[in-house]
Amino acid sequence: MEKKSLDTMEKNAIIVGAGLVGSLWAVYLSKAGYKVTIYERRRDIRKAEISAGKSINLALSERGWKALKKVGVEKEIEEIAIPMTGRIMHDVEGNETYQPYGKEGQAIFSVSRAGINAKMMDIAETAGNAQIHYNKKCIDVDLEAGIVYLEDAVTGERTSDKADVIFGADGAFSAVRYNGMQKLDRFNYSQNYIADGYRELLLPANEDGSYKLDKNALHIWPRGRFMLIALANEDGSFTCTLFMPFEGENSFEKLTSDEAVINFFKTTFPDFYEMHPDLIGSWQSHPLSSLAIIRCYPWTSGKVALMGDAAHATVPFYGQGMNAGFEDCTVMGDLMEKHNENWTEIFEAYQNLRKPDGDAVQDLSVHNYYVMRDYVADPKFLLQKKIEKRFSELYPDVWIPLYSQVSFTSIRYSEALAAGKKQDNIMKEVMDRPDIEEMWDSKEVEESILAALQ
């Protein structure tokens, strides 16, 4: 057992998990006067080699920036973030199509997971005054008493620690959730794996260090039931990811020999194949991984709350996992002020308010997989988005495209999802006009949308 200061004026908080959300939340708590202790299962990743393999690049957008700015730590992240102003789609013939994400000047930002995680740990220690203990596996939680039980991964030593309030920011396979919440009667839980897995491929920089593709776009090779994507890294390389079913016609189970892999890339992604100096080496150095949606409820009990992936892990297709987790900090921070640090009230309000948004960001993420792997290859879909963009520029008060609501505003995910469904119904009628390709930028189409909005 560790000994604690008896200073009764000191407010203590424990965060389990020194990942992105745990690190940021430490800063919020510290600024509110809490002494923050973080327990992290892994060793200090800043001292280890950068881990590769399961690191799809992250896309930082408005909600994430807002949460960072609130506690003044956005500058350090800006240094490692590469703006992406739109998507570039690559077809089988090597043709490229560009689709802007939002208005002039709007972008989402590519960051490597390892890079931002190291930065966030620095921030937790400096701006957050947090003490991070590594190799500490959470093996039990007393929700009511506010105690975490830990086991050192190196020495095997068992300790415990107690705090006024505890946060499980320990990811999709949260030990706080598993050892604490999961034991509650009436705890709702689901883990649903999608039929598709992913495999990472690093596309290195040119020999002179330059990029092989436009670094200011997210690259997609949409192929209907599967897709390849690429996001730029700072060093000139691209982190590329192939998403594809585990089983079936075009699937990972078919790509078991080097020959099959080469043949698949040659015929399916010829421009990418030509560009890559060592496809097989890159293919072999990363494992095949799975993707799940994890839902649960309640998110809080006693002195403990779940945040980020521990509460609402999602698939990566909207680039919103990290942003949603960071927004949990904004939401919890606002409630902390509003309820004057009455944690019973804060936790109740947090889960009531935030659960529908956790569900919504998951639904949105699944839907955006269809968009990325399939719809963006359809000229009709791109035309629809062009019409929406035009209309939204003319009537910004009544129409913000769904992608923009999610990526460039802080409109609640649940409201964005509902608005997106409504927009989709309206646009279905508009796109059904036989003359839509000629009339798309006409006053008539404009007015039909306005009328439908009434």
Added chain:
Amino acid sequence: MEKKSLDTMEKNAIIVGAGLVGSLWAVYLSKAGYKVTIYERRRDIRKAEISAGKSINLALSERGWKALKKVGVEKEIEEIAIPMTGRIMHDVEGNETYQPYGKEGQAIFSVSRAGINAKMMDIAETAGNAQIHYNKKCIDVDLEAGIVYLEDAVTGERTSDKADVIFGADGAFSAVRYNGMQKLDRFNYSQNYIADGYRELLLPANEDGSYKLDKNALHIWPRGRFMLIALANEDGSFTCTLFMPFEGENSFEKLTSDEAVINFFKTTFPDFYEMHPDLIGSWQSHPLSSLAIIRCYPWTSGKVALMGDAAHATVPFYGQGMNAGFEDCTVMGDLMEKHNENWTEIFEAYQNLRKPDGDAVQDLSVHNYYVMRDYVADPKFLLQKKIEKRFSELYPDVWIPLYSQVSFTSIRYSEALAAGKKQDNIMKEVMDRPDIEEMWDSKEVEESILAALQ
């Protein structure tokens, strides 16, 4: 480690769980030539006092009987089963309405959980030649090697056992699923608690041993958002269960004092209140319990398969939990013959065939809660069921009412569910006729149903 016979001709099977399904499945395996060992977490319930509290009575129906008959063990269960030919609804004024479940001579059968479980254990030992080891908690499973790891609840001793094939028939909170399947990558799992809980009340026999209510019916006090039910026991008593939300207007959280309980029963179930000699004593002697739907997939991996509640635990409102579990034995038994004991093939076929039926019986169970607590108090619903019954008697080849498909046939649950939805759509139109109350048994109505079926 236990030592095993070296007789290579011997086929061994392990079943985890000496509950209803595990006990019955032992008989099937034994008849197929397997030496069966059962490991049960609890002590021998036949030597303990009959456990009370969380034992809603069970309703044995066609699927259950069929599975028992297949291996010739139905006789012993018949002795403890009380036929219920229909429902009797009790309104607030004390009026009773009778609704038959099926045709003349059709019934479902009330059995006490403790009673049938003890009988089934006898059957496992006699007809199944199974050796049952008690107080053996399954703490790990090697799915590929076919090994279960056990801990003795009394001595703490750890042992393991290996078999050609292993079955997890260990209930909703299955240790085989938790320690084995749950660790698989891409294992889908969900546990969803409904908003309602239940509390058991034993209604004792009259002093002369006679029943206080008709024993050959399932009694329901439907009250919209909640309900009380009663099923007869052999000794003249009734096992009664109050199903109600945990929170809200009429809820368990409101019934925290004896006074509140008395007042609630007096005003809501006056006839039941009058009948009960010791309501508070009965109320206090049983805990409040929760109800969950548990889904997972896959159901099999390596040498291990889940059966019964371990695979598809459901809420009790269709009285199909035990029947579905027993039907798993029929299905697995048929596949064992068909695939000539090739367990890889059997397991693959079992989960492909049976998972949609597990999902369907869960959906049916949730739906029947609305029927029992609400619809059966609606004269219009009862009229609809009367029309369906009449039509079904006239045209038995084209219309079997949903309740009958589920309770009196072995039509796949998934097919029954689909047929039920179709019937419901047809009957919605029929019931919308303004003159339906006068015309319900007319040729015209009959023909409109026939037309809709085309």
